[in-house]
Amino acid sequence: MRYLIPLIIFLGLLAFLAIGLGRDPHEVPSPLVNKPAPQFQLAQLHNPDKKFSADQMRGKVWLLNVWASWCVSCREEHPYLLQLSRTRKVPIYGLDWKDQREDGIGWLSELGNPYVLCVSDLDGRVAIDYGVYGAPESYLIDKNGVIRFKQIGPFDADTIEKKLIPLVEKLNQE
């Protein structure tokens, strides 16, 4: 009994620490999940004269991916996005975040373009509206324009297959 109580306290502490170690402090839960995606209207990356707004995507399930040519993890994510775009399961739209237009275009022509189209967010205002704090980040938006899932950090094959695609299929049926 004398040793039991400290042991229990110690084990409890150990459990808390173990859970804490397993968590990624950089994954800050977004308050925007299950809220309407913020509206924006931005110039397209390849056709700066043309605008694109989130409104245009009403009635479709789509993925908004925040990337930049200066972003290292985006390079890591890129092959998976290319793969995803080839499956044609969900249209991917890109938001080129605080990037020079030429750099963004150059990056895409070098690595391949998985996006239906990209917009450039030169001053980063739209990214702030979406609560972006580090690229890449992706938002899965449903037919009613509500954010249903946010991916923080790069996608990998596993997350795309086990999380994203099943969710896309579910949202398509809604």
Added chain:
Amino acid sequence: MKYLLLGILLALSLSFLTAAQESNDAELDERVRVFSQQLRCLVCQNETLADSQAMLAMDLKQQIREQMKAGKSDKEILAYLTARYGDFVLYRPPMKRQTLLLWFGPFILLALGFCILFRYIKGRRDQIHEEPLSVEDHHRAVELLRSESGKEIA
């Protein structure tokens, strides 16, 4: 001469104007700095927004500055930030159902500590039996004391 005077007057008034502008800016800078000290930078999480030089932190400070200039209150700006980044940006978490344990947990632990301490002290006190000295023992003690002091003197 008239033009010279006019010119001097104009220059003076202009310098007053810019001085007023500058002090206004310094005030605003200070307000942004103090305000952003209570906010967490999301890029380098153990730094305040005020201290952080990260790109996003600079952008957010710029936004805060603009909103302050537009006459928004601190409360409105905090609401703007938490709507986008969640309560995580606040170093002082708001009191909510999810944060009750965070706010009151330490006090519960303190009360628990006092309970344990109280029980421990009480347990020790119960171990001490107060038994009055019997008359025989008293005599023996007096006898012993007497003989001890007698020895010392001798």
